[in-house]
Amino acid sequence: MEKTKSPEESRKLLDKITFDLTRSIVKRDELTRFWYFILVMFAAVGLWGWFIQIRDGLGVTGMRDYVSWGMYIANFVFFVAVSLIGFLISSSLQLLKISWSKPISRVAEQIAIAAVALAGIIIVMDMGRPDRFLNVFLHGRFASPIIWDVTVVTTYLTISVLLYYIPLIPDLALLRDRGGDDIPKWKMQLYKILALGWKGNDKQYKLVAHSMRVLMILILPVGLSIHTVTSWLFAATLRSGWDTTIFGPYFVAGAFVAGAAAVVILMFAYRVRYRLGEYFEDLHFDYMGKLLVFVCLVYLYFNINEFWVPAYKMKTAEGIHLRTLFTGSYAPMFWSAQMLGLILPILLMLFRFFRKPLPLTIISVFVLIASWLKRYIIVVPTLEHPFLPVQNVPDYFKHYSPTSIEIMITIFSFMAALLIITVLAKMFPVITIWEYAEEKGIDKEILAEPKK
Amino acid sequence: MKIKLLFVALVFLAQQGMAQEWLVPEDQKNIENPSEYNLANVKKGKDLYLLNCKSCHGDPGKNNGLPLIPPPPDVSSDIMQANSEGELFYKITHGRGGMPQFETTISDDDRWRLVNYIRNYSPDTEPLLVEEPPKKAKVLASVNEAERIVEVFAEYQNKDSVYVALAETPISIGAQKAFGTLPIGEVLTNKEGRAEYAIPESLIGDEQGMVTLVVDLGEGFITEDVVLDASKVGQPKPTPVLIKEEILWSTNENIQTWLLLSYLAAVLGAWGTIGYVVFQIFKISRAGKEE
Numbered sequence: 001m002e003k004t005k006s007p008e009e010s011r012k013l014l015d016k017i018t019f020d021l022t023r024s025i026v027k028r029d030e031l032t033r034f035w036y037f038i039l040v041m042f043a044a045v046g047l048w049g050w051f052i053q054i055r056d057g058l059g060v061t062g063m064r065d066y067v068s069w070g071m072y073i074a075n076f077v078f079f080v081a082v083s084l085i086g087f088l089i090s091s092s093l094q095l096l097k098i099s100w101s102k103p104i105s106r107v108a109e110q111i112a113i114a115a116v117a118l119a120g121i122i123i124v125m126d127m128g129r130p131d132r133f134l135n136v137f138l139h140g141r142f143a144s145p146i147i148w149d150v151t152v153v154t155t156y157l158t159i160s161v162l163l164y165y166i167p168l169i170p171d172l173a174l175l176r177d178r179g180g181d182d183i184p185k186w187k188m189q190l191y192k193i194l195a196l197g198w199k200g201n202d203k204q205y206k207l208v209a210h211s212m213r214v215l216m217i218l219i220l221p222v223g224l225s226i227h228t229v230t231s232w233l234f235a236a237t238l239r240s241g242w243d244t245t246i247f248g249p250y251f252v253a254g255a256f257v258a259g260a261a262a263v264v265i266l267m268f269a270y271r272v273r274y275r276l277g278e279y280f281e282d283l284h285f286d287y288m289g290k291l292l293v294f295v296c297l298v299y300l301y302f303n304i305n306e307f308w309v310p311a312y313k314m315k316t317a318e319g320i321h322l323r324t325l326f327t328g329s330y331a332p333m334f335w336s337a338q339m340l341g342l343i344l345p346i347l348l349m350l351f352r353f354f355r356k357p358l359p360l361t362i363i364s365v366f367v368l369i370a371s372w373l374k375r376y377i378i379v380v381p382t383l384e385h386p387f388l389p390v391q392n393v394p395d396y397f398k399h400y401s402p403t404s405i406e407i408m409i410t411i412f413s414f415m416a417a418l419l420i421i422t423v424l425a426k427m428f429p430v431i432t433i434w435e436y437a438e439e440k441g442i443d444k445e446i447l448a449e450p451k452k
Numbered sequence: 453m454k455i456k457l458l459f460v461a462l463v464f465l466a467q468q469g470m471a472q473e474w475l476v477p478e479d480q481k482n483i484e485n486p487s488e489y490n491l492a493n494v495k496k497g498k499d500l501y502l503l504n505c506k507s508c509h510g511d512p513g514k515n516n517g518l519p520l521i522p523p524p525p526d527v528s529s530d531i532m533q534a535n536s537e538g539e540l541f542y543k544i545t546h547g548r549g550g551m552p553q554f555e556t557t558i559s560d561d562d563r564w565r566l567v568n569y570i571r572n573y574s575p576d577t578e579p580l581l582v583e584e585p586p587k588k589a590k591v592l593a594s595v596n597e598a599e600r601i602v603e604v605f606a607e608y609q610n611k612d613s614v615y616v617a618l619a620e621t622p623i624s625i626g627a628q629k630a631f632g633t634l635p636i637g638e639v640l641t642n643k644e645g646r647a648e649y650a651i652p653e654s655l656i657g658d659e660q661g662m663v664t665l666v667v668d669l670g671e672g673f674i675t676e677d678v679v680l681d682a683s684k685v686g687q688p689k690p691t692p693v694l695i696k697e698e699i700l701w702s703t704n705e706n707i708q709t710w711l712l713l714s715y716l717a718a719v720l721g722a723w724g725t726i727g728y729v730v731f732q733i734f735k736i737s738r739a740g741k742e743e
Contacts, residue, residue: 142715143700143707151715155722162729169736196733197740204739211732218725225718236700 010442011449017437018178021429024274025175026182032426039419046412049405050125058128060405066390067383067400072126074376075410078258079119079417080153080230081251081371085259086112086160087223091216100287102439103279103431104263107270109164110430111262114420116157116226118413123150125409145232148225156219156226163215164424165194166208170434173198174447187427200448227251234378240317241382244310250302256295257342258371261364264288266421268361270430279431282356289355292364296346303342321385329399330381333373341370474548476539483538487564489571494580497569500562501527504554512573520550528573540567589618589673595651595665595683602649602680604667606641617645621669625649627657627686628664628679657686 053060063070089108093101124130140147172195179188198204228248235247244250264285271280310318311326325334345363348354354363380400390398402410434447487493501509510516512527525531535543544563547553554563571577588609595602602625606618621641626633639649657663663686667678698708 141702141704141707142712143702143704145701148715151719155719155726158726159722162726166729166733196737198736199740201739201742203742204736207732207736207739211729211736214725214729214732218722218729221718222722 007443007446010446013440014437014442014446017433017440018174019180020274020276020279021431021433021436022175022180022183023276024270024425024430025187025427026180027274035422039415039422043412043415043419046408046410046415049408049412053125053405053409054130060403062396062401062403062406064397064400065393066386066397067380069379069383070400071376071402071406071410072122074372074379075413076119076122076126077230077251077375077379078372079115079122079413080227081255081258081375082262083112083115083119083156083160083259084223084227084252084255085263086163087219088256088259089263090163091219091223094212095216099439100284102435104267104284104288106164106167106430106432107266108259108263109160110421110424111259111266112160113157113164113424114417115259115262116153116160117420118417120153120157121416122413123153125413145229145236148229149233152222152226152229156222159215159219159222163212163219166211166215167432167435168428169195169198169208170200170205170447171429171432173200174433175429177449190427200444205444224252227255234382238387239382240315240321240385240387241378244306246302246305250299250306253295253299253302254371254374257292257299258368260288260292260295261367261371264292264360264364265368268357270425271357274430276431279436280357285357285360286352286355289349289360292360292367293346293349296342296349296367300342300346303338317385317387321382324381324385325377330377334377337370337373337377341367341374474543476542480542481536481538483541485537485541485564485567487561487568489568489577489580491580493565493568494572496562497565497567497572498581500558500566501569504558505566508550522549524551527570532570533574537567537571540570584672586672586674589669589675590615591623591667591669591675591678593665593667593678593680595680595685597684600651600653600685602639602651602665602667604639604641604647604649606645606647606669608673617641617643618669619643619645623647623649624668624670626666626668627655628666633666633668651685653687655686656689657684659689659691660684661686661688 061070061072085108089101090105090112094105124133127133136147136150140150172191175183176188176191176195176198179191228251231247231251234242235244237243267280267284267288270276307322307325311322314322324330345367348363349360354360384399437447438444508518508520508524509527510518510524515526515529517524517526532540541563543551544558544566545553545555558566572579572581590607592605593602604623606621606623607615608618610616618641620643622638623641624635624638626635628634636652636655637649639647641647651665655663661684662682663684664682665680665685667680669675696702697706699706
């Protein structure tokens, strides 16, 4: 924290910060409209695909008797993974008092909310009868990992929303009091309601700090559970490739890789689009790069354990599965995900140059795509090799490939996630203004001052 | 490996044996049939044939025996009829290869009756079993649950197209099961065409002990089976619990206590804390109004 500035200086600085950080809210040009148009159009096409799927049944997908979890479940696991970054950046790093991560915290929370919300929606889209969704709650079996997953996804979504909202309250009050005339009226109205009559007294700040602390601690077990339970959906079976004890930590480590990459990409987008170079500095990208290398190394370590040990033993069923990954039909996907999405990024990011914003973002895009493919490799190949022989079925039962409907719905999920993030960015500042101002040595009294 | 070799050797030897003619010792060949060739014996022989022989040899004259090697010959075929009565008796008694021996399962007298039945299809003897065209018949039946009796009344259409009581005719009683009718017994009608069948105590019904009984006139009659829906005359079916208690992915009735408790504790803990935080939000709002 910098030392307290004089009131005059502080006011000037605060005006600048508020101006910069509300640019995302104020800015409305052709590009914004075009971006919304693209998102809404693709999302609508995906919804149309879903309509076809509801009308004609799950037969329109590539899923059959043997491979009954396809692209949807892979995509679900991917989104659950991405959402876990909220747990790492907004909670773990904050609790460890790592100050550079403060401006990134809201970016991570945006991603967490969008991803976990979509994870829930994808599961409903994977259902043949989504109208019976409520039965999961009414007649769920407590001994089934699926009900644990449903529970933990809802809990995590609620906590993520609270973790996003509570530090937002002082910002909303700030916007309510100091917001420029260029902010639409309805938004100002909304800020007024959501600010809950914030006055900025000590008691309120204490309550915010206390609630944040409780939430950050609560999200540790819940965040760990969300991805561990998702891994148990697989690990609680006897299938080769899934029946391993390290699946929980393996998934969690993989989740940090995917989430950190997503955060880097979103940071870069905000930096360029809203000219926030002074807020998402090179230093932040450098640290995020280091964090990404670290989680990648942990993930690599788990990957080695996950593949090297069974490959050494080559048990009969496990061997069939591993051979399809190493040299068989899934080899191109497997090796490109491992090489381009894990090993090469680790090597590159060790150099300072590749931790600069643009190179790091490009690397992150590769990492993110690879982590999506990784989920596909975890879900589908195992289902193609059941223990009982596959007999007397048509050929298209034996191998899974997603249909255009599945791809449409999957694209919908990406567009909808981006739409949630875009709406959040357009509604609320992408960095916590009051925390940032405090960091810069601006007194709380000045924050509470109404606009002249 | 040894067992495999032994098996191959056995099959080889067996084939060698079958390839040879089936020789019957001279003293056995010409034994006279002690059983008289009459309708009663031939009928009894037919019943035995249906029970023991038909599954391989098929229906007489239809050449629909099982496709085995060597093929079981049809009863009316020359191969079968070329045997003397003593030879037939010997072959039924001792068997060979695929043909089993019946020395221990069918009595001497009955085996001779089977020979009587086979002779019914010989070109040299006058057939005693005359295939009559099937007659139209009516069957009425009811179950007396208290006395555990099936009461049957049967009529058939005689030559003058008048329905008269069907006397001295076997009526078979079965119980309807998932994969067809299970025969449980047979009863003869009396002169008035009536019969009473006592249901055995050991009959097993569904979970409530309900049995659907089927009353059937044998071949030779055109009639519809009488199906007596769900009467309470059987033992309740024992229903073992197929789902083991306390296993993973189990139903809520069978859930492990520790699992349920940890789940509920985790859910209550998390949502309790969320509730606490929401309460803090209210407090923030209230703190704004205080000043």
